[in-house]
Amino acid sequence: MVHMCFVSFIMGEGERIKPTIYDVAKEAKVSIATVSKVINKTGSISDPTRKKVNKVIQRLNYKPNVVASALTKKQTDTLALIIPDISNVFFSEISRFIEDKAHEMGLTLFICSTDYNEEKERRYIELLQSKQVDGFIIASGFQNIHLVEEFHQNNIPVTLLAQDNLTESFNVVSVDDYRGGFLAVNHLVSLGHQNIAVIAERVHSSTLRLHAYRDLLGMNGIPIKEENIIRTTASIQNGEKAMLELLQKEIRPTAVFAANDILAVGAMKAARSLGLEVPRDLSVIGFDNMILSTTTVPELTTVAQPIKDMAEKIVDVLIRQIKMPDLAKERTLFVPELIVRESTAQPPKFE
Amino acid sequence: MVHMCFVSFIMGEGERIKPTIYDVAKEAKVSIATVSKVINKTGSISDPTRKKVNKVIQRLNYKPNVVASALTKKQTDTLALIIPDISNVFFSEISRFIEDKAHEMGLTLFICSTDYNEEKERRYIELLQSKQVDGFIIASGFQNIHLVEEFHQNNIPVTLLAQDNLTESFNVVSVDDYRGGFLAVNHLVSLGHQNIAVIAERVHSSTLRLHAYRDLLGMNGIPIKEENIIRTTASIQNGEKAMLELLQKEIRPTAVFAANDILAVGAMKAARSLGLEVPRDLSVIGFDNMILSTTTVPELTTVAQPIKDMAEKIVDVLIRQIKMPDLAKERTLFVPELIVRESTAQPPKFE
DNA sequence: CCAGAATGGTTAAGCGCTTTCCGAAAAGAT
DNA sequence: ATCTTTTCGGAAAGCGCTTAACCATTCTGG
Numbered sequence: 220m221v222h223m224c225f226v227s228f229i230m231g232e233g234e235r236i237k238p239t240i241y242d243v244a245k246e247a248k249v250s251i252a253t254v255s256k257v258i259n260k261t262g263s264i265s266d267p268t269r270k271k272v273n274k275v276i277q278r279l280n281y282k283p284n285v286v287a288s289a290l291t292k293k294q295t296d297t298l299a300l301i302i303p304d305i306s307n308v309f310f311s312e313i314s315r316f317i318e319d320k321a322h323e324m325g326l327t328l329f330i331c332s333t334d335y336n337e338e339k340e341r342r343y344i345e346l347l348q349s350k351q352v353d354g355f356i357i358a359s360g361f362q363n364i365h366l367v368e369e370f371h372q373n374n375i376p377v378t379l380l381a382q383d384n385l386t387e388s389f390n391v392v393s394v395d396d397y398r399g400g401f402l403a404v405n406h407l408v409s410l411g412h413q414n415i416a417v418i419a420e421r422v423h424s425s426t427l428r429l430h431a432y433r434d435l436l437g438m439n440g441i442p443i444k445e446e447n448i449i450r451t452t453a454s455i456q457n458g459e460k461a462m463l464e465l466l467q468k469e470i471r472p473t474a475v476f477a478a479n480d481i482l483a484v485g486a487m488k489a490a491r492s493l494g495l496e497v498p499r500d501l502s503v504i505g506f507d508n509m510i511l512s513t514t515t516v517p518e519l520t521t522v523a524q525p526i527k528d529m530a531e532k533i534v535d536v537l538i539r540q541i542k543m544p545d546l547a548k549e550r551t552l553f554v555p556e557l558i559v560r561e562s563t564a565q566p567p568k569f570e
Numbered sequence: 571m572v573h574m575c576f577v578s579f580i581m582g583e584g585e586r587i588k589p590t591i592y593d594v595a596k597e598a599k600v601s602i603a604t605v606s607k608v609i610n611k612t613g614s615i616s617d618p619t620r621k622k623v624n625k626v627i628q629r630l631n632y633k634p635n636v637v638a639s640a641l642t643k644k645q646t647d648t649l650a651l652i653i654p655d656i657s658n659v660f661f662s663e664i665s666r667f668i669e670d671k672a673h674e675m676g677l678t679l680f681i682c683s684t685d686y687n688e689e690k691e692r693r694y695i696e697l698l699q700s701k702q703v704d705g706f707i708i709a710s711g712f713q714n715i716h717l718v719e720e721f722h723q724n725n726i727p728v729t730l731l732a733q734d735n736l737t738e739s740f741n742v743v744s745v746d747d748y749r750g751g752f753l754a755v756n757h758l759v760s761l762g763h764q765n766i767a768v769i770a771e772r773v774h775s776s777t778l779r780l781h782a783y784r785d786l787l788g789m790n791g792i793p794i795k796e797e798n799i800i801r802t803t804a805s806i807q808n809g810e811k812a813m814l815e816l817l818q819k820e821i822r823p824t825a826v827f828a829a830n831d832i833l834a835v836g837a838m839k840a841a842r843s844l845g846l847e848v849p850r851d852l853s854v855i856g857f858d859n860m861i862l863s864t865t866t867v868p869e870l871t872t873v874a875q876p877i878k879d880m881a882e883k884i885v886d887v888l889i890r891q892i893k894m895p896d897l898a899k900e901r902t903l904f905v906p907e908l909i910v911r912e913s914t915a916q917p918p919k920f921e
Numbered sequence: 922c923c924a925g926a927a928t929g930g931t932t933a934a935g936c937g938c939t940t941t942c943c944g945a946a947a948a949g950a951t
Numbered sequence: 952a953t954c955t956t957t958t959c960g961g962a963a964a965g966c967g968c969t970t971a972a973c974c975a976t977t978c979t980g981g
Contacts, residue, residue, distance in 0.1 A: 286640045286646060290638055318656065351637045
């Protein structure tokens with residue numbers, strides 16, 4: 220008799236209906252409250268009844284319906300991660316670390332790609348609010364920061380990843396972009412480069428990296444030529460196009476600082492297509508230290524972000540904010556690291 | 571008076587409480603049933619009341635709680651995508667297409683990385699069942715297919731992506747791996763290669779590609795040397811290691827078929843580290859046509875999968891299965907395409 | 922031996938929605 | 952003018968769970 224399955228589990232077509240907490244309670248001859256308590260390890264339940272209930276749970280293969288529990292607890296244990304594009308390696312790598320950390324903390328993640336598109340941003344944000352996610356992580360590249368401020372004011376927990384905003388105070392974790400830009404350009408300058416171009420994205424973090432570029436050139440008495448600075452969006456093609464344009468100049472740059480590795484790869488392709496050799500004729504430095512930077516020939520010199528640490532930190536910060544909404548907001552800046560590989564060298568000598 | 575916000579929306583600390591359907595109903599002086607009907611466009615509601623209700627919804631900035639509606643409708647409009655690793659470009663690219671298609675169909679996606687690890691697979695699957703996802707997409711690389719069979723028998727919709735299984739009948743969409751392997755090896759053979767190595771993953775799809783290799787060599791009267799075949803898992807390092815080993819032989823292969831682009835990139839690195847030039851000394855062909863294959867020097871010849879079409883097809887199939895569970899299962903095979911770039915050439919001539 | 926404190930378990934309300942069933946009113950048919 | 956439909960909207964049950972409040976034991980110490 221022990222393993223008999225009772226009638227309510229068999230339907231017309233032989234379809235199995237999922238057991239509910241009521242079924243478990245009935246089988247174990249206790250109330251649903253008791254079952255709930257053993258599942259959640261709350262209240263005080265004696266050892267015998269706990270075992271009894273657990274046995275029934277096993278036998279019926281009962282899985283609590285967390286939709287129902289989310290409704291009562293007003294908490295879904297679900298986070299939303301909003302990024303521009305999961306197929307961009309930078310975001311997929313960091314997403315992976317965020318997923319792992321979230322999962323470790325018992326949370327599940329919706330990952331949504333918004334393509335730098337305000338309409339998609341709005342649609343996803345509304346949808347995810349409807350889905351009652353417990354908090355949002357907004358990654359760099361989010362366009363309509365105003366949207367975020369909106370629900371920030373409604374006390375919905377948000378943290379910003381590699382993205383800052385001055386009009387409202389958010390929790391943010393980021394790499395120190397200024398410092399990263401500094402490291403990159405300083406590397407080029409100390410190799411002897413004077414004519415350094417920049418290909419940067421049109422996002423805030425790139426702007427900070429660009430500030431470092433200007434300041435550093437200034438500190439070294441190197442004149443800044445605006446036509447050496449191109450802003451675009453991250454893609455290999457765009458990097459290539461930008462570099463082609465930069466190499467078109469009468470006096471062409473001997474080095475280029477690409478604000479991320481994708482653009483750097485494009486730059487290398489452009490150089491190659493013009494018959495230039497990297498790093499002999501052109502030094503290239505990237506940013507992010509993505510897997511890409513080790514697959515190029517020559518391998519790419521770049522600036523690494525500690526994305527695993529950043530990922531874990533941002534989940535921690537978000538969870539803290541969910542639990543204690545009134546805590547003061549904080550910014551955490553991680554320090555980047557220069558990774559010297561093969562794509563940078565001294566500038567060619569002209570007599 | 572029009573924009574007055576009523577008391578229940580202001581709490582002690584100035585915190586706003588989300589309005590519920592009751593608040594809308596009260597404000598609009600209708601029943602909650604009516605509000606529900608205008609939101610879902612069900613039942614029959616006169617134009618004036620519909621407008622009235624919508625106006626209140628606007629004013630209160632009401633967003634339906636889909637957790638509650640999921641509980642009553644027993645449907646979460648959420649899908650689970652289980653892959654080995656989102657930071658692997660192949661999976662992040664295909665995930666992106668799946669996300670887009672799912673979103674277009676009104677569904678949200680949980681993307682979960684299981685690292686070829688049975689324990690993680692089990693944990694995620696159980697969690698997601700608890701979260702009441704409407705269906706699963708299981709991508710290639712899933713280890714414990716037995717787990718899947720289990721809930722397949724519980725009538726939980728599952729479709730397999732680029733993964734087949736013979737013991738149970740699932741809906742599957744995949745590329746025609748055998749044909750893809752055929753295209754790749756045939757390309758090498760017709761360039762004149764006789765000594766062709768293979769680096770393959772330990773997954774079913776790679777096995778099929780390997781079958782094509784064997785059959786094709788057989789058809790061309792080329793003897794198959796088992797020591798030319800290495801099986802490993804996908805990573806640049808593993809590709810490199812495998813290639814190094816293959817190049818250690820007395821008579822070394824003149825070409826290698828890597829079962830995916832990641833391994834191919836590793837193979838190219840190995841060749842380069844031994845001072846060999848691709849394709850002059852070694853032809854390399856990959857599989858998948860990932861973005862990686864255009865960033866290498868030389869660019870990688872590979873076999874492309876129509877991943878966008880596959881992604882769209884698989885969510886269509888899954889949705890169909892969710893709606894009509896009793897339909898017969900089907901396999902959809904997409905045909906791959908050879909993309910010739912720079913990494914393959916005729917074998918070196920020896921006199 | 923009994924008041925008071927633990928301990929172990931139950932009852933019942935309620936989370937925010939969907940949906941069936943029903944009744945009233947309006948519209949059409951005779 | 953009366954009867955039948957149709958249209959519109961409401962009442963209420965219920966989805967599967969959590970939790971506050973409560974009650975019944977058993978345990979403790981004076």
